[in-house]
Amino acid sequence: MNKSAAPTPGDTGRKRWLMLGLGVAAQAVACVFVYGVPYLVPELRSTEHLSLAQAGVVISAPTIGLMAALVAWGAAADRYGERVVLGLGLALSTLILFAGLMVHGLVLLWVVFFLAGAAGASVYAASGRVVMGWFSAKERGLAMGVRQTSTPLGMGVAALAIPPLAAGNGISAALLFTAVLTGVVGLAVAIWVVDPPRPAKPTADGAATKPPSPYRSPVLWRVHGASALLVWPQFTVGAFGLLYLVDVQHWSVTDAGRLMAVGQLAGALGRIAVGKWSDRVGSRLRPMRQLALVNGVLMLLMALCALWPSWAADVVLIAACGLAASTNGLSFTSTAEIAGPHWAGRALGVQNTGQNLTASLTPPLAGELIVVGGYAAGFGLAAVFSLAAVFATPSAHRAETPRPDPAPAPLKT
Structure with missing residues (x-):
C-alpha cells in the first residue's frame, strides 16, 4: 500500500x-x-x-x-x-x-x-x-x-x-x-501499521498550521487529575484484595487467587462494556463521573465489610474489581479527543505518567495505612479518592463538543 x-x-x-x-x-x-x-x-x-x-x-x-x-x-x-x-x-x-x-x-x-x-x-x-x-x-x-x-x-x-x-x-x-x-x-x-489520517488546518496562504496547546484551559488537567485519583482505588483492590480475602474472610490463598482472577476478567469485560456505553450516550466524561461515584460507594462498602465481615464482601469485591479499572478507557479516550490529533501523543504521555506515578505510590502508602489502621482505613481512603474524582472530572458540556470527524489529510511517508 x-x-x-x-x-x-x-x-x-x-x-x-x-x-x-x-x-x-x-x-x-x-x-x-x-x-x-x-x-x-x-x-x-x-x-x-x-x-x-x-x-x-x-x-x-x-x-x-x-x-x-x-x-x-x-x-x-x-x-x-x-x-x-x-x-x-x-x-x-x-x-x-x-x-x-x-x-x-x-x-x-x-x-x-x-x-x-x-x-x-x-x-x-x-x-x-x-x-x-x-x-x-x-x-x-x-x-x-x-x-x-x-x-x-x-x-x-x-x-x-x-x-x-x-x-x-x-x-x-x-x-x-x-x-x-x-x-x-x-x-x-x-x-x-499505517498512520491514521490527520486533519490539516489551512492558513491564509494555504499552509497547514498546528492548533494551540489544549493545556491553555484547565479541562485536560482535570481529566488527568481525576484519572490519577481513580487509579488509587484500582490498585488498592488489586494489591490488597487477595490479602483481604485471606486475612479477613479466611479464604485459602489458592481460592482467593481464583476469585481475584474472576474479578480481573470482570474488569476486562467492564472496560469494553463501558466504552460501548460511552459511544451510545455520546460522552466519555459523564459516564466517568458516574462510575467514580459508584466506585466510591463500593469502596465504602468494602470498608464496612472489613469492620463487619460477611459473605457480601466477596460480591462487593468482585464488583469493585470489575468497575475500579473501568474508567481507564474513558479517561484515555477523552484525553485524546480533547487534545486533538496534533497534541494527542503528548497528552496521552502526560495521562500515562500521572497514572503510573499513582500506581507506583499506592501499594506502599496504602499498605502502610492498612498496617496502622486496618483494611477499613485502606478501603476508606480509596473511597475518598474515588469521590474526589467525581468533582475533579470536568462537566461533559464544558469539555466535549460533538463535531464531525475531520476529512483525512495525506499521510506522511
Missing part, C-alpha cells in the same frame, strides 16, 4: 480492526515485560545474590524508565507518526532485552530494565493514538475499551509464562521469551 496516499473509506473500514488488534498486541507485550519483572524476584535473590531490598530496586526500574520517557515518545508520535514510534520503540526494547541476557549484578540489571521500560513507553504513547485515529467518534469508546484489555492480557501472559521460565531456566530464559515476543510484535507493527 502506498503510505503517501490517504486511505479511502473502504480502506478505513477494513483496516481499523487490524490497527486495533496491532495496538492491543503492542501494549500487551509491553505489559508482559513491566508486570513480568516482579516474578523474577526469587531468581534475583538466589542467582544474583541480591537482598530483597535490592531486588525491589531492580524491579522498579521498568516503571521508572516508563515514566521518564512517556511524554517524549508522545511528542515524537505527534511529529513523526505512530508507525515510526511503535516500530522504533519495540525494536529498541527487543535489542535491550537481548543485551540483558549478558549482564549480571544490581547496577547493570537496573540499567537494562530502565532502558527497556523507557523504550517500551513508546507503545503506551502511540498505540492508543493509532486506535483513536482509525475509529470514528461513534466507535472510539468501544475501541479504546478493547485496547485497554491489553493490560490484563499482558499481566496474564506474564503470570503464566515468566515464573516457570525463570524457575526452570533462570532470568535469561524469561528475558529471552520477552525479547522474542516483543520482536515478533514489533515486526508485525513495522509491516502492517
Whole structure:
C-alpha cells in the first residue's frame, strides 16, 4: 500500500480492526515485560545474590524508565507518526532485552530494565493514538475499551509464562521469551501499521498550521487529575484484595487467587462494556463521573465489610474489581479527543505518567495505612479518592463538543 496516499473509506473500514488488534498486541507485550519483572524476584535473590531490598530496586526500574520517557515518545508520535514510534520503540526494547541476557549484578540489571521500560513507553504513547485515529467518534469508546484489555492480557501472559521460565531456566530464559515476543510484535507493527489520517488546518496562504496547546484551559488537567485519583482505588483492590480475602474472610490463598482472577476478567469485560456505553450516550466524561461515584460507594462498602465481615464482601469485591479499572478507557479516550490529533501523543504521555506515578505510590502508602489502621482505613481512603474524582472530572458540556470527524489529510511517508 502506498503510505503517501490517504486511505479511502473502504480502506478505513477494513483496516481499523487490524490497527486495533496491532495496538492491543503492542501494549500487551509491553505489559508482559513491566508486570513480568516482579516474578523474577526469587531468581534475583538466589542467582544474583541480591537482598530483597535490592531486588525491589531492580524491579522498579521498568516503571521508572516508563515514566521518564512517556511524554517524549508522545511528542515524537505527534511529529513523526505512530508507525515510526511503535516500530522504533519495540525494536529498541527487543535489542535491550537481548543485551540483558549478558549482564549480571544490581547496577547493570537496573540499567537494562530502565532502558527497556523507557523504550517500551513508546507503545503506551502511540498505540492508543493509532486506535483513536482509525475509529470514528461513534466507535472510539468501544475501541479504546478493547485496547485497554491489553493490560490484563499482558499481566496474564506474564503470570503464566515468566515464573516457570525463570524457575526452570533462570532470568535469561524469561528475558529471552520477552525479547522474542516483543520482536515478533514489533515486526508485525513495522509491516502492517499505517498512520491514521490527520486533519490539516489551512492558513491564509494555504499552509497547514498546528492548533494551540489544549493545556491553555484547565479541562485536560482535570481529566488527568481525576484519572490519577481513580487509579488509587484500582490498585488498592488489586494489591490488597487477595490479602483481604485471606486475612479477613479466611479464604485459602489458592481460592482467593481464583476469585481475584474472576474479578480481573470482570474488569476486562467492564472496560469494553463501558466504552460501548460511552459511544451510545455520546460522552466519555459523564459516564466517568458516574462510575467514580459508584466506585466510591463500593469502596465504602468494602470498608464496612472489613469492620463487619460477611459473605457480601466477596460480591462487593468482585464488583469493585470489575468497575475500579473501568474508567481507564474513558479517561484515555477523552484525553485524546480533547487534545486533538496534533497534541494527542503528548497528552496521552502526560495521562500515562500521572497514572503510573499513582500506581507506583499506592501499594506502599496504602499498605502502610492498612498496617496502622486496618483494611477499613485502606478501603476508606480509596473511597475518598474515588469521590474526589467525581468533582475533579470536568462537566461533559464544558469539555466535549460533538463535531464531525475531520476529512483525512495525506499521510506522511
